[in-house]
Amino acid sequence: MHTEETAIQELEQTIMKYKRTVYGIALTQLKNKHEADDVFQEVFLLYYLKKPVFDDEKARRAWLIRTALNKCRQYNLGKWNRNTDKNFEPPEGRLADFESKYDSEIFEAVRELPEHLRETLYLHCFLGLSVNETASILGIRANTASMRLSKAKKILRSKTEGE
Known part of the structure; x- marks a missing residue:
């Protein structure tokens, strides 16, 4: 049985391992740092809430990539998003x-x-x-x-x- 503490530790390990992957997808797909931050958080929140079970690490990575891409598509298709400024803001002066x-x-x-x-x-x-x-x-x-x-x-x- 998964305890809350174990679940949080597993989430932290997953974030550390896949943060560059998920955030990189968000940055390239959204072109906006703030939206990329939101997608990053949403992907890992969904991961924590759904607690998906995977056969191997390759399946976990694929799930995170697909989820990040789907979240980005939701942001890009959102009605309110069509009217927002899409100018990218590089973090601390560089990409x-x-x-x-x-x-x-x-x-x-x-x-x-x-x-x-x-x-x-x-x-x-x-x-x-x-x-x-x-x-x-x-x-x-x-x-x-x-x-x-x-x-x-x-x-x-x-x-x-x-x-």
């Missing part, structure tokens, strides 16, 4: 944990991609998921994921070569 100006520029270019390309590219390139894992999480075929990756990379290449 998250990116070390160089080049990394920040690439991150910004990724954020300008259409949502379906941005999601696919972020999951594959930033989180290191395979094409099949990316496709599974997004609920699309592997061929579709590959095509989206190819298109996203082509767009990024053209943007970064011009600068």
